[in-house]
Amino acid sequence: QVQLVESGGGLVQAGGSLRLSCEASGNIIRINSMGWYRQAPGKPRELVALSTSGRSTNYGDSVKGRFTIFRDDAKNTVSLQMNSLKPEDTAVYYCNADVWTRVSYGMAYWGKGTLVTVSS
Numbered sequence: 877q878v879q880l881v882e883s884g885g886g887l888v889q890a891g892g893s894l895r896l897s898c899e900a901s902g903n904i905i906r907i908n909s910m911g912w913y914r915q916a917p918g919k920p921r922e923l924v925a926l927s928t929s930g931r932s933t934n935y936g937d938s939v940k941g942r943f944t945i946f947r948d949d950a951k952n953t954v955s956l957q958m959n960s961l962k963p964e965d966t967a968v969y970y971c972n973a974d975v976w977t978r979v980s981y982g983m984a985y986w987g988k989g990t991l992v993t994v995s996s
Contacts, residue, residue, distance in 0.1 A: 878902035878985045880971045885990030892994075893959045898971030898987055900952040908974040908982055910947060910954040914967035914992075924969065925956055938964070961994045968992075 884896040900907060911926035911934075925945035926934040933945055939958075946955045954971065971987035 878975050880985055880987035882971045882987045882990040885992045887993045888961055890994055890996050892961050896956040896969055898954050900973050903977045904975055906976040910973045912956045912969055913972055914969045916967040963994045963996045966994050
């Protein structure tokens with residue numbers, strides 16, 4: 877009974893910046909972890925950035941130092957600030973959340989994705 881909606885994807889030149897946002901709504905008691913994953917054509921889905929229930933962060937090796945994840949607990953949102961973008965960052969980016977609802981202490985939900993294209 878939870879929905880995640882991403883926004884902010886688009887086309888940007890290499891070296892540029894972009895910010896993605898994701899809003900969670902529905903029967904939410906508490907959101908545990910929130911994060912971003914991405915999938916490029918012909919490649920498996922990979923972790924981009926994760927904010928744990930304790931608010932520590934984890935980043936994929938390829939984005940460390942360039943991307944930053946932010947949480948807003950009051951609004952049930954998570955954002956991803958992407959700087960120094962590279963063509964290899966081109967992918968569909970998916971929002972993920974592990975959510976405590978009235979029927980479960982933790983269940984994974986996914987957004988439909990937003991496309992980020994970085995031109996060289």
